[in-house]
Amino acid sequence: NAGVTQTPKFRVLKTGQSMTLLCAQDMNHEYMYWYRQDPGMGLRLIHYSVGEGTTAKGEVPDGYNVSRLKKQNFLLGLESAAPSQTSVYFCASSYGDYLQETQYFGPGTRLLVL
Amino acid sequence: ILNVEQSPQSLHVQEGDSTNFTCSFPSSNFYALHWYRWETAKSPEALFVMTLNGDEKKKGRISATLNTKEGYSYLYIKGSQPEDSATYLCAFQKKTSYDKVIFGPGTSLSVIP
Numbered sequence: 001n002a003g004v005t006q007t008p009k010f011r012v013l014k015t016g017q018s019m020t021l022l023c024a025q026d027m028n029h030e031y032m033y034w035y036r037q038d039p040g041m042g043l044r045l046i047h048y049s050v051g052e053g054t055t056a057k058g059e060v061p062d063g064y065n066v067s068r069l070k071k072q073n074f075l076l077g078l079e080s081a082a083p084s085q086t087s088v089y090f091c092a093s094s095y096g097d098y099l100q101e102t103q104y105f106g107p108g109t110r111l112l113v114l
Numbered sequence: 115i116l117n118v119e120q121s122p123q124s125l126h127v128q129e130g131d132s133t134n135f136t137c138s139f140p141s142s143n144f145y146a147l148h149w150y151r152w153e154t155a156k157s158p159e160a161l162f163v164m165t166l167n168g169d170e171k172k173k174g175r176i177s178a179t180l181n182t183k184e185g186y187s188y189l190y191i192k193g194s195q196p197e198d199s200a201t202y203l204c205a206f207q208k209k210t211s212y213d214k215v216i217f218g219p220g221t222s223l224s225v226i227p
Contacts, residue, residue, distance in 0.1 A: 048213065048214060056213070056214075103215065107156075108157065
């Protein structure tokens with residue numbers, strides 16, 4: 001099992017450019033999450049999904065969109081990147097059956113917006 | 115927005131010392147409290163999930179306690195080793211929004227050989 005994978009690992013964007021981050025999991029998890037990690041602020045939830053075809057907003061959703069067309073994939077889109085979106089992005093997934101169970105994280109995507 | 119706090123922000127201890135840190139969370143509508151360990155350049159990995167007031171969990175030299183009535187959890191490391199150096203995150207689930215997990219800012223632990 002590859003677990004949770006993220007593509008790309010690192011990207012540099014210019015202000016106003018768009019991009020999509022891909023998260024894939026092979027554990028048949030129902031729930032998937034996108035977080036951003038900034039110094040001194042821990043992990044902040046951007047968007048999440050509780051199943052294929054569903055998405056919901058987290059703490060900091062502005063400037064991002066997501067889609068969950070397939071159960072194993074969760075895409076995070078930046079339509080018009082801003083320097084404030086420079087961050088490390090982590091995807092996570094969990095079974096969703098028992099609700100209190102833990103999340104499994106991907107390796108992260110480092111994004112720099114100039 | 116839920117407020118999950120952790121203290122201290124960072125900690126430096128000598129190898130062999132025991133240490134502990136705190137996670138504070140809202141005491142109302144409690145659902146679950148998670149602890150994660152996050153090593154530099156890696157992804158967070160789960161340590162414990164706790165759901166009941168008074169829960170105590172243990173994994174090797176690391177243990178955690180939970181007080182849902184007052185809204186705090188302690189993480190203890192006995193006899194710290196250099197490989198324990200990491201950031202320790204707690205994460206809170208609220209009953210009315212259990213599908214979201216809110217993370218604290220973390221406690222960064224450095225164990226000096």
